[in-house]
Structure formats: C-alpha cells, structure tokens
Amino acid sequence: MPYSPTRALYKFRWFNDQSGGQIANMGVHYLDVFQWALGQVGPKAVACLGGKYAVADDREIPDTLQAVWEYDGCLVTFSQINGNGAAGNAKGVSMLIRGSEGTLYLADGAAGYEVVPENVRQVELPALSPLARAENAKQGRAVRPARQPAAKKGTPESAVLHARNFLDCIKSREETHCPVETGHRSTTVALLGKLALQRKRLLTWDAKAERVTNDEAANKFLSYEYRKPWRLG
Numbered sequence: 001m002p003y004s005p006t007r008a009l010y011k012f013r014w015f016n017d018q019s020g021g022q023i024a025n026m027g028v029h030y031l032d033v034f035q036w037a038l039g040q041v042g043p044k045a046v047a048c049l050g051g052k053y054a055v056a057d058d059r060e061i062p063d064t065l066q067a068v069w070e071y072d073g074c075l076v077t078f079s080q081i082n083g084n085g086a087a088g089n090a091k092g093v094s095m096l097i098r099g100s101e102g103t104l105y106l107a108d109g110a111a112g113y114e115v116v117p118e119n120v121r122q123v124e125l126p127a128l129s130p131l132a133r134a135e136n137a138k139q140g141r142a143v144r145p146a147r148q149p150a151a152k153k154g155t156p157e158s159a160v161l162h163a164r165n166f167l168d169c170i171k172s173r174e175e176t177h178c179p180v181e182t183g184h185r186s187t188t189v190a191l192l193g194k195l196a197l198q199r200k201r202l203l204t205w206d207a208k209a210e211r212v213t214n215d216e217a218a219n220k221f222l223s224y225e226y227r228k229p230w231r232l233g
Contacts, residue, residue, distance in 0.1 A: 006057055014059035021061035022080045023048070023197075024190045030095050031069075032178070032186035033106065034076050037097060041185045042207025043069035043076070048196040054083025067193035078193065101146035109158030117145035195221055 001007075006014055013019035035041065050065030063082040068075055079088060089096050091114065095106040102117040123142040129135075162178065169176045188210065195218055196203045204214045212218040226232060 004058060006059060011059075014057070014061050016060050019061075020191055020194045021065075022082075023065060023067060023078060023193045024187070026080075026094075027067070027078050027190035027193060028183075028186050029108075030078065031076070031189045032182065033095060034097070035186060035189065036182075038071055038074070038076075040071050040207075042189060042210075043071050043192070043205055044207075045070040045202055045204045046189075046192045046196045047202045048193045049200075050080065050197055062197070065197070067196070069189060069193070102149075107154075107156070109156050110154040110161060111156040112152050112154040113150075115147070115150040117147045117149055119143040120146045 005011070007018070013021060013025050019025065046067065046069045048065065048067040050062030050067075052059065052062060053064045055063040062080065065078075065080040067078040069077075081088070089105070091105040093105045093107045097104040097106070100118065102115050105114045105116065107113065121139060121143055123139040162176075165177050168174075185207075192203065192205060195212075198221070199215060199218050201215065203212050203218055205211075206213050210222070212222075223232070
C-alpha cells in the first residue's frame with residue numbers, strides 16, 4: 001500500500017481496517033460517562049446517519065455523523081462535525097446532560113462541570129392570546145430556578161489519573177475505577193452506532209444477550225475470525 005499521510009499517526013482512524021472512526025474513538029469515552037450516569041449497561045436501540053459532505057480527502061469514515069441511542073427513559077446522541085469548528089453547545093464542552101431541572105455541562109476528562117438550572121414558570125395561562133398581551137408578558141417573566149446552580153473545576157488531564165489507578169490496582173489487586181466489563185460495554189455501544197451506520201437502519205439491541213434483535217445479518221459483524229492459533233472463549 002502506498003504511503004498516505006492520512007493513514008499515519010492520529011489519522012489512521014479515518015480508515016475502517018484500522019479503526020471504527022470517530023464514533024469509536026471519542027464516542028467510547030463519552031458513552032462511558034452517560035451509561036455511568038444512567039446506571040445502564042446498554043441501549044434498547046440505535047440509529048446512525050453520516051457521510052462525506054465537507055472534507056476532501058481519502059478517508060473512509062464520515063466527516064459528518066449523527067447517532068442516537070434509545071435507553072430506558074431517555075435518548076443519548078453523538079455528533080461528529082469535521083467541516084465546522086463552531087461550539088456544539090452554549091459552554092463549548094464535549095458533553096451535556098439535559099434534565100427537567102437543569103443542564104449539566106461536562107468538560108473532557110476531569111476538567112470539571114457546571115449545572116445551569118432550568119427556569120420554571122410560576123404563572124400558567126390556559127393558552128396565549130393576542131388579546132391578552134399584558135398577561136402573556138407577565139407569565140413569561142414569572143419564572144424561578146428549578147434548583148441551585150453548581151460548578152466544580154478540576155484538571156483536564158485524566159489519563160494520568162487512570163494510569164496511576166491502574167498501576168496501584170496491579171499492586172493492591174483491587175478493581176480499577178473503570179473495570180474491564182465497563183470498558184467492554186462502553187465500547188460495544190459505540191460500535192453499535194458504527195454498525196447502524198453500515199446497515200443504514202434502526203437496530204434494536206438486547207444488551208443482556210448482546211445481540212441485534214431485528215437484523216440477523218448485523219450480528220455477523222459482532223465478531224470476526226481470529227488468526228490461528230488465537231481464539232475467543
């Protein structure tokens with residue numbers, strides 16, 4: 001294969017033989033946090049669309065992608081936009097969790113968080129009326145925060161903390177902060193998004209059995225033939 005700068009260093013992730021793309025690269029880290037917050041080990045369904053719309057190079061992965069996972073009680077989304085550098089949210093952080101009482105903005109690694117309260121209306125009208133302009137304006141201003149704001153600053157370098165924890169656990173034989181099973185589950189969810197992109201359809205997922213339930217052909221991509229003499233299980 002001829003040398004290509006897009007197959008070297010970081011950009012090897014642009015090709016399917018070397019990587020699952022950015023949804024696998026960055027998505028694993030983000031989805032790990034969301035599943036931790038939800039207390040769930042996997043989604044019920046996933047859909048994903050994407051393509052090469054903006055960047056002119058020889059990559060195989062999309063430069064623009066949107067994935068949606070359905071969990072019990074909520075949706076989780078992942079956006080990849082390589083053709084535009086605008087912030088994806090009001091705080092310019094990588095992750096946010098929207099709730100009925102506020103929004104939690106999470107920075108990468110252990111860099112900190114901020115909770116911005118939701119404003120709750122205290123005066124409700126049956127319906128807005130063009131004849132009741134004063135009442136409309138009053139109910140629009142009559143709000144209160146649903147909870148107290150909160151914030152914490154940390155350090156942007158979490159890889160050192162993970163490495164230290166891993167080395168400490170080698171000595172102590174205790175479980176790491178991110179156990180192997182947790183890492184496996186987080187990786188699985190990211191790769192399910194890639195699989196939904198390949199299959200170009202909604203996939204329903206049995207997290208306990210770790211099987212796609214509505215597309216048997218998709219299950220063929222959940223494993224591959226190992227090079228002898230290696231085998232799984």
